[in-house]
Amino acid sequence: MTASPAPSDAHRTRTLVTPEGLALGIARASRGARAVALMIDVAIIVFGLIAFQLAIYALADGAAEGTRFDPDAMPGAALEFLGILSVLFAFATWYGYFLVQELGPRGATLGKRMVGIRIAARSGTRLTPEAVIARNLLRDIEIFYPLVTLLVLTFTSRQGENVGALGWVVTGWFALFALFPFFNRDALRAGDIVAGTWVVERPRTRLSKVLSAQGAAAAQGASAVTGVRYDFGEAALSVYGEKELQTLERMLRTAPEDALIAAHAAICRKIGWEPGAGDERAFLEAFYAQLRAKLETDMRFGKRKADKFS
Numbered sequence: 001m002t003a004s005p006a007p008s009d010a011h012r013t014r015t016l017v018t019p020e021g022l023a024l025g026i027a028r029a030s031r032g033a034r035a036v037a038l039m040i041d042v043a044i045i046v047f048g049l050i051a052f053q054l055a056i057y058a059l060a061d062g063a064a065e066g067t068r069f070d071p072d073a074m075p076g077a078a079l080e081f082l083g084i085l086s087v088l089f090a091f092a093t094w095y096g097y098f099l100v101q102e103l104g105p106r107g108a109t110l111g112k113r114m115v116g117i118r119i120a121a122r123s124g125t126r127l128t129p130e131a132v133i134a135r136n137l138l139r140d141i142e143i144f145y146p147l148v149t150l151l152v153l154t155f156t157s158r159q160g161e162n163v164g165a166l167g168w169v170v171t172g173w174f175a176l177f178a179l180f181p182f183f184n185r186d187a188l189r190a191g192d193i194v195a196g197t198w199v200v201e202r203p204r205t206r207l208s209k210v211l212s213a214q215g216a217a218a219a220q221g222a223s224a225v226t227g228v229r230y231d232f233g234e235a236a237l238s239v240y241g242e243k244e245l246q247t248l249e250r251m252l253r254t255a256p257e258d259a260l261i262a263a264h265a266a267i268c269r270k271i272g273w274e275p276g277a278g279d280e281r282a283f284l285e286a287f288y289a290q291l292r293a294k295l296e297t298d299m300r301f302g303k304r305k306a307d308k309f310s
Contacts, residue, residue: 014186014200016124029117029199031187040111045097049090098136103129105306108202118202126309131195138191142177146170228279230286236271237294241305245295248288252281260284 012028101109107127108118119135121127149170153163181187192198240248251263257280264280267273267287276283295305304310 016120026120027201028186029201031181033115033117034181034187034199037109037111037115037117040114041097041109044110045094049093052089053086095136099129099132102132102136103127105310106202112199113202116202117199119197120200122196122198127197131197135191135195135197138194139189142180142190143174146174146177150174228282230283232271232287232290234294236273237291238305239270239308240267240291241307241310242295243307245288245291248284248291252284252288257281 012030014026014028016026098109102119106113106118107120112118119127119132121131150167153167153170157163157167177190181189186192186198188198248263251259255263261280264283267284298305
């Protein structure tokens with residue numbers, strides 16, 4: 001199971017089919033939210049790199065003054081070597097910032113988390129390193145390479161050199177990819193199509209208030225329909241984590257009966273339980289209550305299970 005947000009806009013509502021066979025409603029992120037998130041991320045990286053470089057220079061200037069490591073007295077070859085290291089550090093920071101955060105359990109950078117969106121695989125499976133690397137490499141080809149080229153051409157033109165039609169070619173290149181998300185209903189950019197991803201609104205994964213005291217959740221796992229008592233062992237409860245717990249709680253509150261039947265069948269397959277019929281809600285209520293109790297107990301001992309992949 002995966003978390004299913006309440007879609008904020010009907011035309012952005014999509015259906016995600018999980019590997020367990022559940023069809024869950026999600027909301028794709030708006031184009032504006034994606035643009036704002038990218039600007040925040042770029043600002044964080046740029047200001048972080050500038051601050052780091054200034055701090056290193058100030059530290060070296062103060063600690064190495066009067067020695068052969070003094071930046072003002074270093075030979076040209078040594079300064080070139082430091083310049084190469086700076087470029088490599090900037091490269092690692094630029095790509096590492098996106099890769100490390102988007103491959104994490106939240107699937108989002110700081111900018112995306114601030115605006116409430118995240119990356120997800122369109123297949124409903126977990127994000128793979130190959131997909132994240134592909135979409136981030138293509139982002140540079142779509143946006144940043146043409147922007148940098150346009151800045152260089154603008155500077156060159158102002159110096160009196162003729163750049164010919166190259167400026168128009170690069171402008172067309174940038175416009176083609178920048179407008180690409182406006183020509184498909186899921187607002188996918190080229191990197192999303194190649195990587196098999198999309199950007200969706202991020203659901204809240206914080207444990208919410210206790211489910212209403214009713215049914216099997218309040219009756220120690222006993223069903224009011226059949227009288228059967230559901231008691232799940234440690235192995236069954238260890239399969240899912242906080243994210244799946246939130247999905248189950250949301251389904252118990254709002255999902256129609258056929259969705260609960262599908263969820264019941266998926267959980268039974270996952271934990272090796274022989275599914276019955278006609279008592280699905282009681283089963284899910286009991287599973288929810290016992291899973292929540294286990295997760296909260298584990299938290300008190302410093303153990304957290306974010307999702308079924310943890």
